[in-house]
Structures are given as structure tokens and as C-alpha cells.
Amino acid sequence: MSERAAEDLMLIQRAQRGDKSALNELVRKYEQRAYQFAFRLTRSPEEASDIVAEAFVRVYNALPNFKGNSQFSTWLYRILTNCFLDIRKKESRRQTSSLESAMTTEDGELERQVEDETQDPHADVVSNERMRRVHNALQKLPDYQRQMIVMYHAEQKSYEDIAAALDLPIGTVKSRLNRARLSLREILSPDEELFRIG
Amino acid sequence: MLKPEKARELFSDYYEGRLDSAMKGAMDATLYADRELKSDYRSFELTMQALAELPEEVIEVPQYLSTRIATRLEEAQAKREQSWTHLLGGWLRWRNVATAALALMVLVSGLFSINSDARTNVAGLFGFDKTAAPASLELVTGPQGGVRVMYGGEGSEVRITVGGKQTVLKAERGRQITPLENPNRRAVAFLVEFAGKRSVVVVPGTDRSPRRTGEGNLVEFGRALADAYGSPVEIRDANTEDRYAWNLAQTQPAEAAKANLGDRLQASVKELRSEPSSGTLTRLILLTPNN
Numbered sequence: 001m002s003e004r005a006a007e008d009l010m011l012i013q014r015a016q017r018g019d020k021s022a023l024n025e026l027v028r029k030y031e032q033r034a035y036q037f038a039f040r041l042t043r044s045p046e047e048a049s050d051i052v053a054e055a056f057v058r059v060y061n062a063l064p065n066f067k068g069n070s071q072f073s074t075w076l077y078r079i080l081t082n083c084f085l086d087i088r089k090k091e092s093r094r095q096t097s098s099l100e101s102a103m104t105t106e107d108g109e110l111e112r113q114v115e116d117e118t119q120d121p122h123a124d125v126v127s128n129e130r131m132r133r134v135h136n137a138l139q140k141l142p143d144y145q146r147q148m149i150v151m152y153h154a155e156q157k158s159y160e161d162i163a164a165a166l167d168l169p170i171g172t173v174k175s176r177l178n179r180a181r182l183s184l185r186e187i188l189s190p191d192e193e194l195f196r197i198g
Numbered sequence: 199m200l201k202p203e204k205a206r207e208l209f210s211d212y213y214e215g216r217l218d219s220a221m222k223g224a225m226d227a228t229l230y231a232d233r234e235l236k237s238d239y240r241s242f243e244l245t246m247q248a249l250a251e252l253p254e255e256v257i258e259v260p261q262y263l264s265t266r267i268a269t270r271l272e273e274a275q276a277k278r279e280q281s282w283t284h285l286l287g288g289w290l291r292w293r294n295v296a297t298a299a300l301a302l303m304v305l306v307s308g309l310f311s312i313n314s315d316a317r318t319n320v321a322g323l324f325g326f327d328k329t330a331a332p333a334s335l336e337l338v339t340g341p342q343g344g345v346r347v348m349y350g351g352e353g354s355e356v357r358i359t360v361g362g363k364q365t366v367l368k369a370e371r372g373r374q375i376t377p378l379e380n381p382n383r384r385a386v387a388f389l390v391e392f393a394g395k396r397s398v399v400v401v402p403g404t405d406r407s408p409r410r411t412g413e414g415n416l417v418e419f420g421r422a423l424a425d426a427y428g429s430p431v432e433i434r435d436a437n438t439e440d441r442y443a444w445n446l447a448q449t450q451p452a453e454a455a456k457a458n459l460g461d462r463l464q465a466s467v468k469e470l471r472s473e474p475s476s477g478t479l480t481r482l483i484l485l486t487p488n489n
Contacts, residue, residue: 023271027264027267027268027271028264031263031264032259032268033261035259035260035263036257036259039257040252040255040257045260045474049260049262049263049266050266052263053266053267053269053270054270054400055448056267056270057271060274061274061278079272120379120399121361121380121381121382121386121388122363122365124379124381125358125360125365125376125378125379126365127251128379129365129367129376130248131252131255132367132374132376133252134248134249134251134252134270149249150252153249153253154252154253154255155253175207176207177210178207178211180401181209181210181242181245181246181249182242184245185238185242185244185248188241188244188245188248189241192241192244195244195248
């Protein structure tokens with residue numbers, strides 16, 4: 001067991017005995033990572049914050065039953081994923097947004113007024129736009145595919161970690177991930193030119 | 199040769215080098231023979247490259263997160279204590295049928311109250327407006343400072359031109375934010391066009407310039423101002439070709455702008471609010487025609 005996992009287990013055991021400061025410590029330790037994961041799934045600060053808050057409430061309610069068979073972080077990911085899926089189930093009228101965007105390059109009048117720079121702020125704008133479209137495309141994926149992409153690519157979890165967090169066989173994780181990538185490719189294909197730049 | 203569908207199932211393994219040599223050979227041959235599949239695989243590679251950038255995203259945690267978690271945990275704790283009080287305390291005290299009936303009512307109302315709270319929380323989760331908003335654009339800052347363009351309104355678009363290159367940002371449902379980043383030492387001007395309106399936003403570079411005098415057009419003046427004081431500058435609805443000579447001897451950028459622009463333009467200080475919400479405020483110097 002890693003040092004971090006052992007420390008978490010001690011905090012959980014203290015929290016199970018009613019030590020509120022131990023629970024607070026767990027919250028402090030994991031709230032940022034939890035938020036980042038939730039935000040990557042939702043792209044909404046408001047929704048991500050609510051998912052994280054709800055997840056910690058579920059942690060609090062389920063603490064007496066936590067046996068330590070899995071690491072706290074794995075358990076938390078599972079709870080966060082369930083909170084996210086529960087919310088999405090209820091959000092039946094959610095609509096997706098248009099991706100019909102194009103990147104154009106042309107000479108603008110500012111060219112005369114702004115000197116060439118050694119570093120290219122335009123590249124930053126393109127890079128940001130590219131990321132924005134990837135995130136928009138992710139929002140169009142079914143929830144179960146999006147969580148695969150987010151966990152593997154953004155959170156950099158291993159197949160084993162994802163399988164443990166989602167309680168799925170590794171083969172299912174791999175095939176879902178491949179399908180998610182293919183779907184993403186399909187959604188992003190109209191923007192392919194933007195992704196060839198740089 | 200593999201069937202296209204089978205080959206697509208293997209894209210990830212092929213990309214990540216996890217196929218055995220026989221399967222890799224079959225995949226190589228299939229991609230060589232099938233141009234459409236090869237094109238699909240090329241765009242799959244681009245997707246994978248884009249996904250590789252995902253971990254680099256900086257996600258700012260809202261300041262209210264800790265408070266929200268604490269509030270929800272306190273509510274959960276109070277509910278738990280309350281329900282135990284009702285269940286145990288009430289059951290032991292009430293001894294006759296009439297009071298037992300009352301206990302049942304309290305219990306039911308307690309459960310109802312918990313469910314009501316649950317509904318309220320759920321409503322809170324979905325209470326924010328996700329319907330199409332009218333087209334809008336606003337300059338904001340972020341928790342780490344800087345200048346960001348926040349825009350929204352499905353169907354509208356924002357054009358950002360810098361260094362002669364233009365990027366078209368399509369507004370969608372909800373709000374989008376694009377930071378105007380300048381990694382250079384000197385200030386850079388971004389032309390931001392939206393809904394028929396144009397603004398030049400000058401973002402300071404990493405260094406401050408000791409040079410206080412100069413002459414040039416309005417954009418060059420804006421850059422000199424940003425270089426000297428480190429403040430972003432917005433030039434709105436003004437003729438950027440007008441020429442000025444300047445001496446930035448004042449201690450504050452707004453005073454310097456007022457002193458050097460004469461009557462043609464007015465300079466004011468605009469505080470950019472942070473999005474997402476934080477305590478950060480960025481002061482921008484706004485230059486507009488003096489009507």
C-alpha cells in the first residue's frame with residue numbers, strides 16, 4: 001500500500017470513529033482533484049461544484065460501510081462518476097451545441113499596426129480554440145464514453161484504475177475507450193484543418 | 199487484409215503499439231490498400247494528438263467550492279442527527295396510541311422534509327439558466343489576472359485578429375471564454391470584432407518599458423501605455439489611424455492617457471470582474487471617443 005493510501009486509510013478510520021477533522025482533512029486533500037475531474041466531465045463550474053459537494057456528502061453517508069478494499073481515491077472517483085451520471089439521467093432535456101466552426105486566416109488591418117513578435121499570440125488563440133472544440137466534442141459523447149476519455153486522457157488513469165473505479169472488466173474499458181475515440185474523431189472531422197495547424 | 203470495421207476496432211491498439219507483429223502486419227497492409235481507411239486513421243491520429251493536450255489544461259477551482267462542500271456536509275450531518283432524534287427520542291417517550299400516531303406523523307413529515315430538501319438541492323443543481331442567451335461579449339479577467347473575452351449567444355461569432363492572423367470563434371449555447379494571452383516581452387494588440395462592433399485590446403507583455411516618449415497611431419499609443427504601466431488597454435469605437443505624440447510622465451496610466459490624448463478621446467479606468475468568480479480585479483484603461 002502506498003504512503004498516500006495508508007494515510008487516507010488512517011483518516012478514514014478516524015472519520016469512522018466520528019473525528020470530524022479527519023473528514024475535513026480528506027475533503028481538503030481531494031476537493032481540487034475531484035473538482036478538476038467533475039469539471040472535465042461537465043465543463044460547468046456550477047455543475048462541477050455541485051457534483052463534488054454531493055460526492056462528499058455520499059462519502060460522509062457511506063463512510064461507516066467503507067471497508068478499505070479499494071483505495072479512497074478509487075472509491076471517490078466511483079462516487080463522482082455516479083453523481084455525474086445521476087445528474088445527467090435527470091437532465092433529460094439537455095441540448096448539445098453546434099460545432100460547425102471554421103478557422104480562417106486572412107490579412108487583417110492590424111497587421112500594419114502590430115509588429116511581428118518572436119512568440120505568436122495567434123498560436124495561443126488557435127490552441128485555445130482547438131481545446132475548446134475538443135471539449136465541446138467531448139460534451140457530445142454519451143456519458144459513458146466521455147468518462148472513459150476524461151479518466152484516461154485528462155486524468156491519466158491506467159486501464160486498471162479505470163476498471164477498478166467503474167467496476168468494469170479491462171477489456172470493456174479498452175473497447176469503450178476505442179469507441180469513444182472513434183466517435184470523437186467523427187465529431188471533430190469537420191474541424192480537421194484546425195487540428196493540422198502547428 | 200482486415201475488414202474496415204475490424205480495423206477500426208484496432209485503431210487504438212495500433213496507435214499505442216499494442217498489436218502483435220502478425221496483427222500489426224495485417225493492419226499495415228489494410229491501411230496501405232484502403233485509402234479511405236487510411237484517411238480515417240490519419241484523422242484518428244489527429245484526435246489522439248489533440249487528446250494528449252487535455253492534461254495540460256489549467257482548471258481553476260472556484261473559491262466557493264470549499265464553502266459549498268462544507269455547507270452540504272453540515273446539512274447532511276444535521277439531517278442525520280435530526281432523523282435519529284425523531285426515531286429514537288420520540289419512540290421512547292411516546293407511550294400511548296394517540297402519541298404513537300403523532301410520532302408516525304412526525305416521522306412521515308421528517309421523511310417528507312428530507313425528500314423535500316433533496317428536491318431543493320436537485321433544483322439547485324439544475325437551476326442555472328441553460329437556455330439560449332442573447333449575443334453578448336464582455337472583457338473579464340481570471341483568478342490569475344489577465345484579460346479574457348467572455349462571449350455567448352448561439353449563432354453569433356467573435357473574430358480575433360492578431361499579427362495579421364484571424365481566428366473566428368463561433369459562439370454557442372452558454373458562455374465561452376477565450377483568454378487573450380501575450381507571452382512576449384512587449385505589449386500586443388488584439389482586434390476583437392463582435393456583432394458589428396470593434397475593439398482593440400492591448401495586452402501588456404512580460405516586461406515594462408522604460409521608454410516614455412514616442413509618436414504613432416492610437417494602437418501604438420495603447421501599446422506604449424501598456425508597456426509603460428503594465429495595464430491592459432481597450433480602444434473602443436475610435437479611429438485608430440489618428441496620430442499622437444506622447445510623453446508618459448504621469449504616475450498613473452489613466453492620467454497619462456488623459457494628458458496625452460487631448461480632447462479627442464476620453465480615458466477611464468474599468469475594473470474587469472473575474473470569471474470564474476474570484477477576488478481578482480484587473481484594471482483596464484478604456485479609451486473611447488469624446489462625444
